[in-house]
Amino acid sequence: MSNNREQFSVAVLDDYQNVALSMADWSVLKGRAAVTVFNDHIADVDAVVSRLLPFDIVCVMRERTPMTRAVIERLPKLRLIASTALRNASIDVNAAEERGIQVVHTGYTSAPTIELTWALILAGARHLIDENVSLRAGGWQRFIGEDLGGRTLGVLGLGNIGSAVARIGKAFGMTVIAWSQNLTADHAAAVGAGLVSKDELFRQADVVSNHVCSAAARADSLVPPSSP
Numbered sequence: 001m002s003n004n005r006e007q008f009s010v011a012v013l014d015d016y017q018n019v020a021l022s023m024a025d026w027s028v029l030k031g032r033a034a035v036t037v038f039n040d041h042i043a044d045v046d047a048v049v050s051r052l053l054p055f056d057i058v059c060v061m062r063e064r065t066p067m068t069r070a071v072i073e074r075l076p077k078l079r080l081i082a083s084t085a086l087r088n089a090s091i092d093v094n095a096a097e098e099r100g101i102q103v104v105h106t107g108y109t110s111a112p113t114i115e116l117t118w119a120l121i122l123a124g125a126r127h128l129i130d131e132n133v134s135l136r137a138g139g140w141q142r143f144i145g146e147d148l149g150g151r152t153l154g155v156l157g158l159g160n161i162g163s164a165v166a167r168i169g170k171a172f173g174m175t176v177i178a179w180s181q182n183l184t185a186d187h188a189a190a191v192g193a194g195l196v197s198k199d200e201l202f203r204q205a206d207v208v209s210n211h212v213c214s215a216a217a218r219a220d221s222l223v224p225p226s227s228p
Helices: 045-052 093-098 111-126 128-136 160-171 185-190 198-204 215-220
Strands: 008-012 033-037 057-060 080-083 102-105 152-156 175-179 193-195 207-210
Touching (some): 111 160, 111 207, 152 198, 160 175, 175 198, 185 193
Parallel strands (some): 008 033, 057 080, 080 102, 152 175, 175 193
């Protein structure tokens, strides 16, 4: 009996930190696929197509190289697009489906985004970048940091990430206000936030954290604007 199995060619795009092969178990592909990792980014559509022509499977980092209809329809060997995270607005799933190309996604955790949000808020309040530069240049403290307790945090988009950011704001002793297009007062109250209008949020907030994902903006990345 022959043990020969179909060999696949896999492209991993935009791995500019060169970490893709160390962040997942690729050993299951041994003997089944040859994996090529590209650390650079190319934007020209013709160049993208030329690079991807030999590959059966393309692994994309979320929204770095768009897999648009103009690209997908010129890749006759393509059978699978795999993307990091649960959704990728830059993949034209309709074009892929029409050609029998499967689109799959990895798992996702929002913890890094939430933690980075607070790292940025704290860095801004305490002028950490400027203070670090001053210290390394032989200087000393240049600013008086801002306390967050008693300040107002405005959260745009009170979904899973925004809600977690809001709860941490409450833990810092901040007053939290929020706005989302479909946000209700009950949901805002459940995470310790007050529901306000978008204009009121910008007027009141000392710190604004934006976690709004626009469906219209995602669609615009795939569909050319109509003529006036």
